[in-house]
Amino acid sequence: MPILDDFIWRAVFAGLLIAAVSGPLGCFVVWRRMAYFGDTLAHSALMGVALGLVLGLSPNLGTLVACILLAVLLGLLEGQRRLPGDTLLGILAHSTLAIGIVAISTMTSMRVDLMGYLFGDILAVTKSDIAWMAGGGVGVLLVLALIWRPLLAITIHRDLAAAEGVPVFWTRQIFMLLIAVIIAGAMKVVGVLLITSLMIIPAAAARRFARTPEAMAAIASLVGVAAVGGGLWSSFRWDTPAGPTIVAAAAVLFTLSLIASPPSGAGSSSG
Amino acid sequence: MPIRLRRRPQPDAASAEVLIAGRGLTLEAQGQPVLDHVGIEVRRGEIVTLIGPNGAGKTTLVKVLLGLQRPDRGVVEKAACVRVGYVPQRFAVDPVLPLTVSRFLDLARRCSPAEKEAVLEEVGAPALLARSMHALSGGEIQRVLLARALVRDPNLLVLDEPVQGVDYAGQAELYALIARIRDRRRCGVLLISHDLHLVMAATDQVVCLNRHVCCSGLPEAVSRHPEYVALFGRRAASELAFYSHRHDHRHGPDGEVVPLTAPHSI
Structure with a gap:
């Protein structure tokens, strides 16, 4: 597509x-x-990323592999009792981040833009990046549509779903893999430190305007799209870093959602 | 005061097909026995009520029977035809998850609005279809949970404290509803209750559990105490009874079995 020749587009x-x-x-x-x-x-x-560079793979592939491995590991560790869940996550989060930075800094042979990985470098997105994202994105949405009902069922009540025959372990495991894929894909856009915000802020902003899970998902997508649009525009306008500006735009939208009154009939207190 | 004794009619209950059975179920958690050689059976068309104090292992037993938890020893035998409808204990939808009753019923089985209306009608909660799950009263939640169990057209209902969060009069009504569902659908029902008095009229078998099966058998006496009648109305009161049974042991402070003949200092 010729339009993709322009880095802004x-x-x-x-x-x-x-x-x-x-x-x-x-x-x-x-x-x-x-x-x-x-x-x-x-x-x-x-x-x-470090793994990818060491092994001579593309950083995209390295990221994908690392995220998937960790998702599988965390899935298997679920239910362990030795450490509280958030402590375990904290250990893994910060040690992998630290090891990653140390590993990248020792690679003197090549210049690696650490800030780009930490906070995103959306203006450096290449056509092949977009191909990755589009393929991954469509794949993720397809799989999510397939597991939507069982995943929703185990989210609402795990035992009830299990008694009804939902394969709890595999549904959860597949969902974790989807998160891994989307994180690997989103790294270029907002960076590893801000990726989660792109998932949770639009969802949180959507809550008050939805009466069904599906509506909340659709509204969250719209909020996310608006945040990206507004964030990119502001970042060009005022020459601010794109990733953080997108997240800031999402935060503004979330704040507005708290002020705006939801359409009558939506929300938790209806009835 | 006249006390009328009546045996509930139990058409071929003893000969009906066994839907689910647990034999010698034993489970320990952190070195503490939770279940100790527990045996239990539910037949088609029969209501079995599991009673016992808090921490007696009632919910654990149900989870083991449903396959949600693995026992250390013992077996669960399920008839090939068994389709379970389950109402779990402690149910609340997280407020951050928007959910209507209609979508909630969809999770058990995709069904048409007419089917959903019909099943809500059956549990006495019509016109809830478009309501938010967060805007339901305790009684409405229990009825919607029951409806979700029924949507799967089960032949075995497993109900873990199905009257929690419901006021006393409403509880009697719910137990009567469960008995009607059993009559209409000819399904087996395994019911957990910690209320000794309310359940008995609507039950065929009682299993008294305190980590092991203390006793089990038929509920025997129906009480028509005027105070019950005053409290719950005549129809509900006719559903009330108490279960007279005999223990051959008592329990010490840690739940261990103490023979009744043993002297105790309290």
Whole structure:
């Protein structure tokens, strides 16, 4: 597509893609209280970059592999009793981030833009990045649509779903892999430190305007798209870093959602 | 005061097919016995009520029977035809998850609005379909949970404290509803209750659990105490009874079995 020859349009396209996919996925992250889980995967992405560079793979592939490995590990560790869950996540999040930075800094042979990985470098998105994101995004949405009902069922009540025959372990495991894929894809857009916000802020902003889970997912996507649009525009206008500006725009939208009165009939106190 | 004794009619209860059975179920948690050689059976068309104090292992037993938890020893035998409808203990939808009753019923099985209306009608909660799950009263939640269990057209209902969060009069009504559902659908029902008095009229078998099966059998006496009648109305009161049974042991402070003949200092 010739339009993708312009770096600005590549940035817009990548941002909108990630925002649209993050909406539904972010809703589940919020409903299942997995914000910290998402953060941990995101932090480990940096180790994936280092891994990719060491092994001579592309950083995208390295990130994907690292995120998936960690998601599988965390899935298997669920239910362990030795450490509280958030302590375990904290250990993994920060040690993988630290090891990733140390590993990258020792690679004197090449210049690696650490800030780009930490806070995103959406203006440097290439056509091949976009191909990755589009493929991954469509794949994630397809799989999510397939597991939507069982995932929603185990989110609402795990035992009830299990008694009805929902494969709890595999549904959860697949969901974690979807998060891993989207984090690997979103790293270029907002960076590993801000990725989780792109999932949870639009979802949180959407809550008061939705009466069904599906509506909340759709509204979250729209909020995310608006945040990317507004953030990119502001970043060009005032020459601010794109990733953080997108997140700031999402925060503004969230604040507005608190003030705006929801349409009658929506929200939790209706009836 | 006249006390009328009546045996509930139990058409071929003893010969009906066993839907689910647990044998010798034993489970320990952190070195403490939770279940100790527990045996239990539910037949088609039969209501079995599990009673016992808090911490007696009632919910654990149900989870083991449903396959949600693995026992250390013992077996669970399920008839091939069994389709379970389950009402779990402690149910609340997180306020951050918007959910209507209609979508909630969809999770058990995709069904048409007419089917959903019908099943809500059956549990005495019509016109809730479009309501938010967060705007339901305790009694409405229990009825919606029951409706979700029924949507799957089960032949075995497993109800873990199905009257929690419901006022006393409403509890009697719910137990009567469960008995009607059993009559209409000819399903087996396994019911957990910690209320000794309310359940008995609507039950065929009682299993008294305190980590092991203390006793089990038929509920025997129906009480028509005028105070019950005054409290719950005549129809509810006719559903009330108390279960007279005999213990051959008592329990010490840690739940261990103490023979009744043993002297105790309290």
